[in-house]
Amino acid sequence: MSLARAMLIESQRQAISVILTYRYRLLPTKRQYRALEAILESQRQLYNAALEERIDAYRKAHVTRTYFDQSKALTEWRHEDPEASALPVALQRATLKRLDEAYKGFFRRVKSSGKPGFPRFRGKGWFDSFGFRELSGISMHAGKLRFKGMPRALRIHVHRPMPADAVLKSCVFRRDVKGWTVGLAAEIPTPSLRRGERVVGVDLGITTFAALSDGAVIPSLKAARLAERHLRTAQRALARKKRGSRGRGKARIAVRRCHAATVRRRANHLHQASARLVRDYDVIAIEALQVRGLARSSLAKDVHDASWAKFISFLRYKAAKAGTRLIEVDPRNTSQDCSDCGARVPKELGDRQHQCPHCGLSVDRDLNAARNILNRAGVGPGLRNVAGCGMRASGNLSESTRSRQETSE
Ligand SMILES: [Zn+2]
Known part of the structure; x- marks a missing residue:
């Protein structure tokens, strides 16, 4: 040759291209912060409801409800209930898709290994993100995000700019110990x-x-090893605290902070x-x-x-x-x-x-x-x-x- x-x-x-995720901290106003929390809670409930429906359908009639079925039902629900249509449909679909992926992961694990782990109902504190799989119903201009259900434009702290030729594909809002971040997935052309x-x-x-x-x-x-030692100390302190006590809440936050710091240092x-x-x-x-x-x-x-x-x-x-x-x-x-x-x-x-x-x-x-x-x-x-x-x-x-x-x- x-x-x-x-x-x-x-x-x-x-x-010719690569998809990268750029994570930025959000700078919400108090009102927007409340809106973010409310959306998160509504998506947790949607996730749990969709999971329950899947389980019921299987128990009662041995039918498998698919993502397609549930997203059709979502459209009908949005027609009937004004509260349901207060958020962009793409945002709600992303939540249903997430459940769908949890199911797919479950079936994959059933096939391959012994511990399948069925998709769980998510309690408060066990559901920390929502987002858009495709960029419809949300727009970004000059470092600000706008979408239905969010009062006014949501500011982003752009600590490093995205490349000018980046094309936004999807985004995920996530709550962590310090507040809220957004991960913007963008397609970027690669050089030869x-x-x-x-x-x-x-x-x-x-x-x-x-x-x-x-x-x-x-x-x-x-x-990172030092940070891990701190983490273990914090975990031991948490284990000594009485259940339901105020000290336990504080110790739990300390463990989370230590954990986040370890992960960050390692990644850095x-x-x-x-x-x-x-x-x-x-x-x-x-x-x-x-x-x-x-x-x-x-x-x-x-x-x-x-x-x-x-x-x-x-x-x-x-x-x-x-x-x-x-x-x-x-x-x-x-x-x-x-x-x-x-x-x-x-x-x-x-x-x-x-x-x-x-x-x-x-x-x-x-x-x-x-x-x-x-x-x-x-x-x-x-x-x-x-x-x-x-x-x-x-x-x-x-x-x-x-x-x-x-x-x-
Ligand atoms: Zn030799």
Whole structure:
């Protein structure tokens, strides 16, 4: 295949847009705050009513009420009841869709694993968001949102602007410990891939967060661990408080705040690390996590899997946005194989050094793994075949950029 042909296929396969979510804090007036709370409560009730209807229909007549049925019933209800039509239909449909997805998730889990977890009725405090799946019935102008049921325009604190070419797709209003936020999902065109030669392999680890094939490391986040310790202290304090006491309420708020802080610090660290990689390199090779999950299992895995998965999802959308090529490779035996001669050198988990008896290479275990990951991407030094690496990368990229990603607050 000619180089031109290979590049053509690559450009066709590359995703042309990525959907990112921009989360902003809302600045509601007192009246708007009350309206937000009232809408949330009405959507909680709608969710519970729709769930009850589904359960009843199945118990009494063994029929399955679908999203389509319920959204038709919603239209009729809106005709009869002026209170029902006080909110945009798209907002109410989004709530029904959410229940529908809870059902679909339930059936998927029934098929795959033992703990299906049937959709639950949501009590107060267990329902904290509502939104619009499609942008109808809501408008945004000059950092202000308007929709039926919300008195006047709702101000947003735009702490960083959205790209000018972003097309809004959907939005979700969420209540948290500090008040209300809105997550705006926008479609953003991605640039074409950078044609640079700064390549790197990344090995995700436990003691250090990641080792890079050029010898650099991304340290693990100490601050997050400290925050976790605070969280545990707060949780213990909560456990000691008497049920229904005033102190218990306070302790519960403290736990929530600690938890939010932990999540935020962790995410910040992952954001900074992934942003730096995307800035400093044109091609990034990383292990494909779903394969790794099968290949290795250890106690620490569960703890780290979540932040690794988050890190890779951050890398995916940041790479797509910047035109950096991200290649996900099979991680099996990356720590066992020699990155110089390819011979398998078995190691125990505690062996921190890779010492090859065949070619004499002696390097840090994680560095050896990072170099193997880079080798597998087919873009390492000595193999600068641009067309070849494009062919390998393109499939991964288009797949990864289609997914919906959440950006930092
Ligand atoms: Zn060797």
